[in-house]
Amino acid sequence: MTATENPPAQQTAQTYRPSTLQRFLPFIIAAVVPFILGSTTGDLSFWWKAVITVVVLVVVARLAWKWTPRGELTHREDMRLWRTPSDRSWAALTMFGLLVLPFILASDFTPPMGFPWATWFAVVNLVLIFAMGAAAFNLLVGYSGQISLAHVAFLALGSIVGGVVGVQWSGGNMWYALPAAALAGAVVGAISGLPALRLKHLYLLLATFGFHFVMMLVWREYLQEYFGFVGIRFKGENSPRIASWLHWLPGIDPDQNGEFVITGQFRWYWVLMPITVLSILFMVNVVRTREGRAFAAVRDRDVSASLLGINVARSKLFAFALSSAIVSMSGVLASFYIGSRGEDSFNVQTVLNYAIIIVVGGFSSIQGAIFGSAFFWFLPEWFKWAREELWFVRDIDFLSDYPSEIDLAIKGFLVVIILMFKPDGLAGMWRDFKNWLGRTLARSNP
Known part of the structure; x- marks a missing residue:
């Protein structure tokens, strides 16, 4: 290349700016559809609602992924809470899930693990x-x-x-x-x-x-x-x-x-x-x-x-x-x-419960509090189901005689395992999964 030749232009990502309607449309769909499904209790069966829910999930995730600003971001765009396609997709899916969840829990089909929906x-x-x-x-x-x-x-x-x-x-x-x-x-x-x-x-x-x-x-x-x-x-x-x-x-x-x-x-x-x-x-x-x-x-x-x-x-x-x-x-x-x-x-045990939640969920992570709380409350229900339904657990007498102590011991064991092998907790596992999924989708949609 001679001194008079211009150097090749650097390849930069194509700048894309969606309109205001495009940015908010996935969240509007996620907010409206659950209430439409909830108001049609007698018109649609559960399976039709399930099919519609899956279709809406795919549409919301796809639109949120597609209509996200790309290219060189301004400072204001860079400081947004959900600035990447992955962030916007997960936010829209989370919103849709939170809105549709109560209508699922209020359904009349058989709940998982045989527990009533009220539980x-x-x-x-x-x-x-x-x-x-x-x-x-x-x-x-x-x-x-x-x-x-x-x-x-x-x-x-x-x-x-x-x-x-x-x-x-x-x-x-x-x-x-x-x-x-x-x-x-x-x-x-x-x-x-x-x-x-x-x-x-x-x-x-x-x-x-x-x-x-x-x-x-x-x-x-x-x-x-x-x-x-x-x-x-x-x-x-x-x-x-x-x-x-x-x-x-x-x-x-x-x-x-x-x-x-x-x-x-x-x-x-x-x-x-x-x-x-x-x-x-x-x-x-x-x-x-x-x-x-x-x-x-x-x-x-x-x-x-x-x-x-x-x-x-x-x-x-x-x-x-x-x-x-x-x-x-x-x-x-x-x-x-x-x-x-x-x-x-209110006692010292309650203090330890919150410590377990943030350790399992992940320190320095607001998201970890959500995962830790879900872990803390859903795990005992799974233990209860395992003691009643799994034959190799049901036949062990001391597991049935000391259920609360066994639950606490298993929580303590899991806390030690997480601190040793995954210090950032369940939130770190979730971030790793999202990063892997984002890389996979990016390779499939160049």
Whole structure:
């Protein structure tokens, strides 16, 4: 090549920008179709609904994959939550799955493992509640690096606020208790985070564990003063009402008194799912902001973070306040969903349960809280089915005599295995699977 010849132009990916309608159409389809299927309960059989569901899944994934910006991305496009075809496809599929799931669980065909659909519905609702609390816990421990055992203390704080605002003051209005719990959790969380300004690691863990016992004392005194040893009843006349903007959902009909009381697993799903999804999306976006990057910098090396101009004290207190606010909200939801809270509702075992969830799901991963919660609640149901149905398990006496101990031992064994061979947990396995699937689809669609 001579000096006068122009060098060959570099091969760059072709720039493609979909229209606004194209970007949102897969999500609109994913949102509308489940309600159409749910409103045609008597017109279509289950198998026809299953076929339509599979077709819609394929269409939604394909459109979300196709109509994604490609080529050189602007800074605004690069900072989007779902900026790649794979991200948009999985987001659209997840949205469709969450919307169609309650109609599947409300079907009349035989459920898996022989358990009634109410059992699976209850497990799904508990996964939603625990995923919200575990994600907030992981935000503090995994992203910010502030080791704390005061997580359950803020669940108790949420129950106290739910009892005061939702039961004593408003007679079952959970919608007032949620923002009140968030405010109380943020204030008390910032106070509980003051030791983090001078303590680290094991010393901070012990300090927050001491705060746990202080809050347990406050919880017991509150119960004895206002409710006695019976505990707080969040059901009956204290049952929360469905917000008016949810009355249009299929299957949401007024009861005999003409009221839209949140009773039954189906109604609770439509309350818990949007709150949990919005809370998790909020935390995911916080991690991507300047405050989230400050969390990571303080976690990795707080001295270096201070030299970079980060206010370390402010970052730590903000992490405690934000995590505690969301945990307190999950405490309100759990209290109204379960229906009662007593003196023994919060103990050290609950602390260990949340630790298992974030370890199995994956540290420093909001998504790991979802996988860890599903693991924690679905695994016991599988163990129960195995003890009753599998002959080589059913004939072992000690497995039937000590079911809870065996379940806990297996969870502990799996935690050790995951820490040894896959430290990033189930979320890491999911990322590996998505990357493999993305590479496979990219090779098949050059």
